Amino acid sequence: MATPRKAIVLLSGGLDSATTLAIARSQGFECHALTFRYGQRHAREVRAAVKVAASMNVFDHRIIDIDPAAFAGSALTDPAIAVPKDHPDPAAGPAIPITYVPARNTIFLSYALALAEALGSFDIFIGVNATDYSGYPDCRAEFIAAYETMANLATAAAVEGRGVYRIHAPIVHMAKAQIIHTGMELGVDYALTHSCYDPTPDGRACGRCDSCRLRMRGFAQTGLTDPTEYAP
Numbered sequence: 001m002a003t004p005r006k007a008i009v010l011l012s013g014g015l016d017s018a019t020t021l022a023i024a025r026s027q028g029f030e031c032h033a034l035t036f037r038y039g040q041r042h043a044r045e046v047r048a049a050v051k052v053a054a055s056m057n058v059f060d061h062r063i064i065d066i067d068p069a070a071f072a073g074s075a076l077t078d079p080a081i082a083v084p085k086d087h088p089d090p091a092a093g094p095a096i097p098i099t100y101v102p103a104r105n106t107i108f109l110s111y112a113l114a115l116a117e118a119l120g121s122f123d124i125f126i127g128v129n130a131t132d133y134s135g136y137p138d139c140r141a142e143f144i145a146a147y148e149t150m151a152n153l154a155t156a157a158a159v160e161g162r163g164v165y166r167i168h169a170p171i172v173h174m175a176k177a178q179i180i181h182t183g184m185e186l187g188v189d190y191a192l193t194h195s196c197y198d199p200t201p202d203g204r205a206c207g208r209c210d211s212c213r214l215r216m217r218g219f220a221q222t223g224l225t226d227p228t229e230y231a232p
Helices: 015-026 044-055 104-119 141-154 176-185 210-222
Strands: 006-010 030-037 060-065 123-125 166-168
Touching (some): 006 015, 006 104, 015 030, 015 123, 015 176, 030 044, 044 060, 104 123, 141 166, 176 210
Parallel strands (some): 123 166
């Protein structure tokens, strides 16, 4: 029996990354999940990532701590900046929302690339999505393509011809409803995932931030029940 190829999968604990992990598994990869604590407002999403990784029997799940000083100036990392809520159309906000975290995906992918080279893997999966949040510059297909080019210029494994790195972004052009349908077909338990930017102290989703509203709308469009527990 052939040895499965290894893939590094960035796993935040959210709906998108859980679906991306399920896609990688469905393609036969041995999945090595990678989650980060980077000073985000709450620990809820990291706990969700642990549960998602366990439910999908990943080969390995690593949680890496990054100095939050690198990510200042975002509503997701600075308690002094309010998380925007109650937008009538959360997909049509400002060009670059205040929830953008400086260079986050560039940094996360760099950790993933280093781990991939160390493990002899040439496949990295990331759950970026440009359909709902086109304002995030590091969620665009153009960014993923550029990073892939860089990865093949910057690593000894690629330069020495041992392999070609691929950055997989399988849901980048999917609408939220498509992502949910795909995940359901692949057996994702969305009750384990967490999407809220600003959950209540007891861990319930606020139901009002852009991420919650996009999730709620996606489930409504699929006709499926969102298993997330929302605050009243």
